[in-house]
Amino acid sequence: MTTSALHELLRQAAPLAADMSISDVADRLLTAEQRAFLSLPVVDAQRRPLGLVSRYTLQDIFMQRFGRDLWGRRPVRDVMNATPLLVSIDWSLEQAAQQVTAQLKYPITEDFILVDGEGAYLGLGTVLDLLKAMEARIDQRNRVLRKALVDLKESQAQLVQSEKMASLGQMVAGVAHELNTPLGYVRNNIELIREQLLPLLQLAETQGQLVDCLNDPGAGQARLGEALALAEQALGEAPLEQLLGDLDQLFGDTAYGLGQIGELVGGLKDFARLDRAKSEEVDLNECVKSALLIARNSIKDKAEIVRQLGELPRVACAPSQINQVLLNLFTNAAQAMERFGHIHVKTWADEAAVFISVQDNGKGMPADVMARIFDPFFTTKPPGQGTGLGLSISYKIIQDHGGSIRVASEPGRGTRFLIRLPRVQASELKRSA
Structure with missing residues (x-):
């Protein structure tokens, strides 16, 4: 932030001398020029702030019986706040707001003093003006963040589409x-x-x-x-x-x-069908069979498919998205084979959810790789052979269905992915693409 923000908050208010009488200060506060201020500054001969005297303090004095007679001729230094809020003109808007809010007392009865780099008095700033400036700054940042969010979503959509096109190819x-x-x-x-x-x-x-x-x-x-x-x-x-x-x-x-x-x-x-609705009742075994049929060419020379498909209830899902997840898991399992192996696909259900397990006896993953397996753009494949988005998109699809996808792996023994989808969706499915 630039210092110009605080310059815009600077208001000129003639400072008071420490020996000025309380009655004269009260008269000064009644003038039209000082109407916008809750308090007035007291400075020394070098224009260094000594304190602030507020309307609230003077009102309290004059409300007392014989208050004006008893206090009117006394110097203002006797009733001023000797520890006023001081804000450097060189500070950012955020620094000023932090300083003021940290020392602010309620009800708000005083303004804050703006000083230059050497501590000399420059003028007053009101808390209301500071809050308005902060609100405007926050609104501006929110607009920037909203635009950034829109741009991010557009970029994400393009990346998802790129991954889909790669899968389609x-x-x-x-x-x-x-x-x-x-x-x-x-x-x-x-x-x-x-x-x-x-x-x-x-x-x-x-x-x-x-x-x-x-x-x-x-x-x-x-x-x-x-x-x-x-x-x-x-x-x-x-x-x-x-x-x-x-x-x-x-x-x-x-x-x-x-x-x-x-x-x-x-x-x-x-x-690859386009979903006619956000969700429909589907037998996930059909999704498994469809994805295995499409992946057959990628798998047949690398692994034997072992199917153990249990009886499943129909669940609400976006079938093309589930197919995309399964194709990704099947092809990854085939690519993990260092020699001809087995891919075990199992489905079952309980009272709350439907489960799909995809387990291979390939090379497996170390713990540091497994911890990042769902991170966007993370891939262990050579450059040009993977976007690093397949599992990240799969994770998001399952999450949007109210489910979960977990992974367990051990180097040399293989990897298992477990998908859990609720039998009853908690809320309307979101589209991930």
Whole structure:
């Protein structure tokens, strides 16, 4: 803060000499120039403050019987407050407020004296003006803080969106890889079906030509014999029983491949759907299955999934957000594997809450890393391979659902995350993104 703030509070009030009579001081206080002050300063010859005399003190004196006669001619030094509130003009507004409030007595009967760097009298300041200035300063800071909060929330939203886009890229890559296998043999089956259908089409064509000859009265024996020979040849090249068996198998395999594609597309749709409402009743086992389907490509070469999914009640949640949390935990577990391992996913419920446990037998974490695992931007991954926001966002999502997420880990043995979500939400869910 600059000293100009206290300069704006400075009010000029002519100081009193210590030997000025009390009656003269009382008359001075009644003038229009002094109406704004609760007190007047008393200074020495070097303009150093000696004290303050207040209206309250003089009023108390003159209210006494014969008070003016007894005290009127006495010097003001006899009734002044010799320990007035002194504030340096060089202080900040906050320092002045701290000094005044620390020494202020109630009811407020005096002003405070403003002095220069050498302690000489400059003028008076009123407590009301100081409080108004502090209120204005606080309002200004509140405006700055509110703007900073808005900027922070915008930055947080951008970071959350960035993390979501990174997760989306990971999902798209995994799903694309998973789609390639069924797409590949569906494509191959279609080529085989086309090859298998060619003899049947040839047979249909030659039989059609034979029928035309039989229906044509002008067809000679030679033409009829040629059409019959071609039909018999086509029939020999198209063994119907074998072809029908092969086609039935090809159609079955194709239908299975299309079913796998449909399952992946449906899982992706369920995983990434926009919530139609802030919350809906969901079976969290479905969220687990959906997230495991999307994460399958990231997990399959690193760990075996062991599922132990109990019967769960439907709970109110934002399913796409829960899916995001689970995908993060599953992919982190896979990345923690130094050799092929196991990821144990377990769900259960009690009377108050639903629980999801994700446990791996990967490399684990030391205590100092585990203590910071939910901190924003904290990551143990190499630069460019992680934002450090995944677990932080997951923590916020679960917290906004009224739940908790805890972690236990031991180097060399693995890590376990435990999610707890209440069966009944205490209040309306907040959106974390």
